[in-house]
Amino acid sequence: MATATTHDPYDMDLLRFATAGSVDDGKSTLIGRLLLDSKSIFEDQLEAVETTSQSKGYDYTDLALLTDGLRSEREQGITIDVAYRYFATPNRKFIIADTPGHVQYTRNMVTGASTADLGLVLVDARQGLTEQSRRHAVLLSLLRVPHLVLCINKMDLVDWSEETYEKIHAEFTQFATKLTIPDLEVIPISALNGDNVVHRSENTPWYHGPTLMHHLEHVHVASDRDLQDVRFPVQYVIRPKSDAHHDYRGYAGQLAGGVIRAGDEVVVLPSGLPSRVAKVELFDREVAEAFPPMSVTVHLEDDVDVSRGDMIARPRNAPTPTQDVDAMVCWMTNEPLRPRQKLAIKHTSRSGRAMVKDVQYRLDINTLHRDQAAGELGLNEIGRVQLRTTVPLLCDPYSKNRTTGSFILIDEATGVTVGAGMINDAG
Structure with missing residues (x-):
């Protein structure tokens, strides 16, 4: 059975990534493979998938059954809604947004990719780049997803041809020059067999890049967030009713930009009232600083009027209402x-x-x-x-x-x- 590794959740890095691909590119199989090979599924889940695969007459385990949760998705063989999957390795926590590839579900893909740090586009090595592949890349670029991985899947069905890999790599790289894609990695894989997904494959001696899991674990995302411009939208004003905390007044929210520390000069918008940060709390403990995307409670030195919907920013670096x-x-x-x-x-x-x-x-x-x-x-x-x-x-x-x-x-x-x-x- 899969065992949970104990880590302080605050010390573990989180990567959100969105997957996109055309029908039968193997996207659900790839996610299933990631979950299986990273030991993120339980024995009874795997046994249920193996039993279902056998009942369908497959001579392999259909890992797509781990992710295609909606009955209509399983029946049609397509992904319809955004499905979120969670797993962790000793190095990082992950949230996968499994998004639909069909043009009629563009809104679902936009929803899933809007908060992603990385976009993963799958293409079938036999088909090469399709109109859907290009559209997925355009959407990820439009949504400013800072990292993109192109997984060329089903390489086993083209005899692990380096020429096929290089052709698709060159074609996509050329297309990406029209878009805003700061970081691109292209990886040849077989989701069904697991080649270059978690473990390096002996079938690609000509490929010297990382496996997909190694790249997901080590891609640097901390600097993707804006750490210069302090943006703290106030979600809730905390004023306990008890006499013991009658002086307590905190402003809770998720930091959207910049770094906040005690002593910082700030301004409350849209009123423009100035103050200083008295302290920053994370749950019931005080922290030296907060950075995106931490959810914290900020205390100000002055008793200024702050409401939900207001924003705390730096005086000389504030958004103009x-x-x-x-x-x-x-x-x-x-x-x-x-x-x-x-x-x-x-x-x-x-x-x-x-x-x-x-x-x-x-x-x-x-x-x-x-x-x-x-x-x-x-x-x-x-x-x-x-x-x-x-x-x-x-x-x-x-x-x-x-x-x-x-x-x-x-x-x-x-x-x-x-x-x-x-x-x-x-x-």
Whole structure:
């Protein structure tokens, strides 16, 4: 049975990665292989998968059954919804967002990849790059996922051809020059057999790069976060009712940028009131400093007015409050996004209302063509939109900070999230 390794969770690094691939590229099998070879599944789970595989007449263990959780996914052989899987090695904790590859589930992929540190795109070595492969790379680039791994799967079915690997490698590298992909790794694998997934394969003596697991364990993500610009959206004001803590006033939230320490000069936005940090707490203990994405409680020296939705920042490095937002929006519902439409908006911990001023263009995510004649956005479409908000947003460009640069749009009547936005510019 798989045994849990004991580590202090605060000392362990976390990597969030999103997987994407076309039908039958072997994405679910790859995730199953990662879970199996990293000893992250239990014996009874493996026995159930082996039994199901035998009942289907397979002469191998169908590892995809470990991840394709929805019945409709198993029946159709495709991934529909975003499925999150958790596992850990002695070096790092992982959260996998298993995202659908179909164009009609673009919104699901955007949801899964929006918080990812790394994007993993699978291609079938026999098929090479497809339109879907390119679209997945475009979406990961648009979402500013800083690291990308291209796994060329089913290399065993092309006799471990170095020529095939080099051809796909060169074609994808050439395509990636049009996109924003700061870090790219290309790995030849066989998810079914486990070659170069966790253990190095003897079938690829010509490949000198890392295995997939080695790369996932060692890719450096700490510097991907903005450690310069302090951004602390207040989620909750803590004021205990008991007499013993009548002087206690803390502001809880998740740090979105920068490093906060006791003694730092800060300003509360949008009021602009100045103060200093008295102390920073993590649960019930005081810490010397906090950095993204830690969830902490900040205490200020002065009794200033701070509410949910406010932001604590540095005085000379604060976002400018704005009500005019220019953003790329992924539309997630059947009713189209149109000019003059009114919606609820949620940005960090701040809520308000927004009106669509203009749809500037619709982006074809296969060709990167901008259709400026498009006056609206349909389901799963992405376009550049101008919004006017009722409350000032304390935002940054998405390219600078993925937390303060993103928002969601909500249908006021139903409460359903209908759009996800990435801010190009503010003001």
